[in-house]
Amino acid sequence: MYFYIILVRRQVLMMLLFEIKKVLSKPLNKAALLILTAVLVIGSVLAIRDVRYVDKDGNLSTGILAARHLQDEKSQWEGYLTEDVLREVIQENAAINALPEAKSEDIQENNKAAAMKQGFSDIREMINLAFSEFDNFDYYRIDSISEEEAENFYEQRIMGLRNYLNRDEIADMFSKDEKEWLIHKYESLDTPLYYEYADGWKALLDSQYLPTLMMITVLIIGFMVAGIFSDEFTWKADSIFFSTRWGRGKAVLSKMGAGFLITTILYWSVVLLFSGIVLAVLGFSGSGCAVQTGVSNWNSIYNITYLQDYVLSTFGGYIGSLFIATLAMLVSAKTHSTVFAITIPFILTCIPPFVGKLEAFARVMTLFPDQLLFINKNLEDFALYHIGGRILGGISVMIPLYLILFCLIFPIIFRVYGKTQMK
Structure with missing residues (x-):
């Protein structure tokens, strides 16, 4: 058998x-x-x-070498995104915007200024997203944000959702329970967020x-x-x-x-x-x-x-x-x-x-x-x-x-x- x-x-x-x-x-x-x-x-x-890096001379590189350089620069900002870190990003962004390279009409000079922001570029984008309208991203929004507003970073994300759900064209798309559920999901996000090169x-x-x-x-x-x-x-x-x-x-x-x-x-x-x-x-x-x-x-x-x-x-x-x-x-x-x-x-x-x-x-x-x-x-x-x-x-x-x-x-x-x- x-x-x-x-x-x-x-x-x-x-x-x-x-x-x-x-x-x-x-x-x-x-x-x-x-x-x-x-x-x-x-x-x-x-x-x-798709991974890109701009060196101090404004020259673009992609791929393996770009990833290595980006990792080195972004690692300097590794840690929890507290109010102090967000303030520092806003300060750094404003300082770079004041440089001649950023104000120049020459693209190569602009690239040099952009290269200085690469280390905190992800955090910069998060600030832009938090303070922009929910579905209307403004790449330069951070340029008009004061350091004091940094303390509202996480609350602003939730407020953006609330404002979006209260729009006339959106109001009837979700029931009251669904709106509360969406807001609860936003409020349940563990903050401050931890950031590192990813x-x-x-x-x-x-x-x-x-x-x-x-x-x-x-x-x-x-x-x-x-x-x-x-x-x-x-x-x-x-x-x-x-x-x-x-x-x-x-x-x-x-x-x-x-x-x-x-x-x-x-x-x-x-x-x-x-x-x-x-x-x-x-x-x-x-x-x-x-x-x-x-x-x-x-x-x-x-x-x-x-x-x-x-x-x-x-x-x-x-x-x-x-x-x-x-x-x-x-x-x-x-x-x-x-x-x-x-x-x-x-x-x-x-x-x-x-x-x-x-x-x-x-x-x-x-x-x-x-x-x-x-x-x-x-x-x-x-x-x-x-x-x-x-x-x-x-x-x-x-x-x-x-x-x-x-x-x-x-x-x-x-x-x-x-x-x-x-x-």
């Missing part, structure tokens, strides 16, 4: 590996992997080059590169797994497949397992390689800083760190990838058409961003699975949902929703394909 179990397990493993080999041996799938590799490399280079995490999470890479990965995964259940019909081998001893049982499970493993391994390989390259070059420091220390997420209702943002974004993207790939496999199992199954990832990832721009569909589109690939770009989204008497942000709803849908759909594939009738 023991040897029989071992034999069965070995045969199941061999079937699983055979299904994976079939997928990876297709010329088109090999080409797709090469394309994905090229996209990974290009995306990594572009993300790294350009590696910002390049990784505050840009479009990670979600774009995720989307391309999902499209390629969908292309690769779309034929797992339809190939037997394309090759006219379905009668042989379903007439074998395990054709409607373990053979189907091996196909499901192949799809799951390909999705999992390919997704995490791409995401972790991209993350590793960017962070290894630009630096891992700053993972514990609140996402609000970055310009992109100053208005975020999610009081999390960059590391938590990364975990949330990548895990959410994985759930989205599993759901989309599984749905493509289900369509393949049901229709026996590879072409039709390939369209599913495209429809679910490429169409919603365009449809979502139409006001009539904007709300509905916030619940489509493509949003799981853009979690790092949706931290400032004020899409709220009422569930069980509680108010939840969109991200808090999306991940469990599609995890449940994946768990429901995945086993359906076994039933649908296992009950296939031969003609």
